[in-house]
Amino acid sequence: MHIGKYEFNEFMEVVRSFHGSPAPGIIIGGIMVDMARDALPPETIFDAVVETPKCLPDAVQLLTPCTVGNGWLKIVNLGRYALTLYDKYTGEGIRVFIDPRKLANWDEIQGWILKLKPKKDQDFDRLISQIKTAGREFLTARPIQVNLEQLTRKxxxxxxxxxxxxxxxxxxxxxxxxxxxxxxxxxxxxxxxx
Amino acid sequence: MHIGKYEFNEFMEVVRSFHGSPAPGIIIGGIMVDMARDALPPETIFDAVVETPKCLPDAVQLLTPCTVGNGWLKIVNLGRYALTLYDKYTGEGIRVFIDPRKLANWDEIQGWILKLKPKKDQDFDRLISQIKTAGREFLTARPIQVNLEQLTRKxxxxxxxxxxxxxxxxxxxxxxxxxxxxxxxxxxxxxxxx
Incomplete structure (x- = not known):
């Protein structure tokens, strides 16, 4: 399994180097970025929205040209583990989110996103292994129209x-x-x- | 001249790769990070504040362990081109800012920060050359006490x-x-x- 241009384990190392730890949220974020990108028309010049400041911004910054400092990545804190890549000229985009309806087969991922057990009781290796096996199976993508005026930096x-x-x-x-x-x-x- | 572990021109390339262009603001930001770091006691475990979302976050993310996604970099938009690195346990830190009192010898940097001419009339090569020659000469560092409660992620x-x-x-x-x-x-x- 690849994430962006990286092989899965290689991306874990890239995440560790940038973020300080191979956080599961960024690995999932990487899969979300790929899923959104694949559903956009090729060659789309896109900006990004993440709906939480936790972890997700780093996945987008590592895998796309969008960063906080260049303004192409916007953080709108809605408390949801979701991201959108959208055509910067038309606002048409793809939103990807973690879908609770699809978590039944992935108890460790479910426990992580719903915080069903304290961090110290999570099984990190099992969580990463489930993420790797599941790929996009617990995610849903939807076409979306972004309000460009709300997101454009003044x-x-x-x-x-x-x-x-x-x-x-x-x-x-x-x-x-x-x-x-x-x-x-x-x-x-x-x-x-x- | 070095910025972080990079030779100046090498850092320009690192910036271009991450940010999309070798933005002067990030090169200056890199010099600011080094200046703050040098004034902190060695081995300090620090978090970072940037006072604008423009460019500066990327300098911090490229040169320190602090990222938006891991929460160690905080963006407090005060509209000033300044950053602070501070001990995450005590809140004692160093703030570095562009000091208008020190810009007289650096007209291209002065023109850039005060937006004295439109971007299309800026001389990019002259600006980068002045930044490289000036180093820290147009910056000022001050010790600062951060309000940890205000900055700690809930x-x-x-x-x-x-x-x-x-x-x-x-x-x-x-x-x-x-x-x-x-x-x-x-x-x-x-x-x-x-």
Whole structure:
């Protein structure tokens, strides 16, 4: 079984190297990417949506040209283990999700996605083995029309220098940057090191 | 000049391969990652914050163990071209930002970050050359204390199957999943392909 251009075990290593561990969610994500891609017309120039920030973004980033930093991968947190690849010009795409109706034969995958047992009681090798055997059998793909306006990254406004922190920021954010408007996750900022 | 374990031009290729183009923002981001890392005590186990979703996430994902999918990279959109690496247990970290006070000698970098001219009038080769020559000279690093509670990913709740779409979702999201609560970016969803 292949995932993208990789042989299954080779992809496990690619995942380990990028993600820090060969997370089952990314292996499943890789199978989902392939399934969506195969159902799109060849040569489609696509963007991607993942419906959870957990694991799935890394599968898309490893197997497609879409990354968070280039904006072609969009994370819309709906809490579902699903992804969509869609034509970036028309919004027509394919959504793939884990289908509970198809999990009866795959108890370890079912236990993983429905969190039926604590992580420490999961049998990792059995889970990976079931994923490898099942392939796409527990997944469903559907054609979908994406709302392009909702997903298109806004063109960035002019840049100002914030009068409070003296850093560049988009003028659309107002008279000061968002960090100085109270959205910052920092408690204390020290003096310049250099 | 090196960026992470890469020679400068080699990193340009790594960026092109992952991000689709050798974006100047990611090259700068790579220099920022190195600067933050050097100011942290060696062996620090760190998480990362980027203050914009544009380009910077990819620099962090290419050069550190932190990815969007594993949750060690957090995107807090403050609109500033800045990143922080911080000790994941204490929240003590180093924030690096582009410092407008230091841009006088680097007009092409200044033009890029302040968007002083349209992209088509930017001189890409001159910009990359200035970045390579400047190194860290237009950046400032500061020690910072992160609010860990604000940045720590919540432990996921139990999983239910949504009574509307029949897909698994976190029970904390309520009686139905967020997609079925109206947060979905899809206009039309077709029938099962498989």
């Amino acid at each position: 063109r960035m406004s002019d840049i100002n220098v914030c009068p409070i922190c003296n850093e560049p920021y988009p003028s659309d954010d107002g008279a000061a940057c968002r960090g100085c408007h109270g959205d910052s996750p920092y408690v204390v900022e020290g003096g310049d090191l250099t | 432990r996921m709740s139990d999983i239910n199957v949504c009574p509307i779409c029949n897909e698994p979702y976190p029970s904390d999201d309520g009686a139905a999943c967020r997609g079925c609560h109206g947060d979905s970016p899809y206009v039309v969803e077709g029938g099962d392909l498989t």
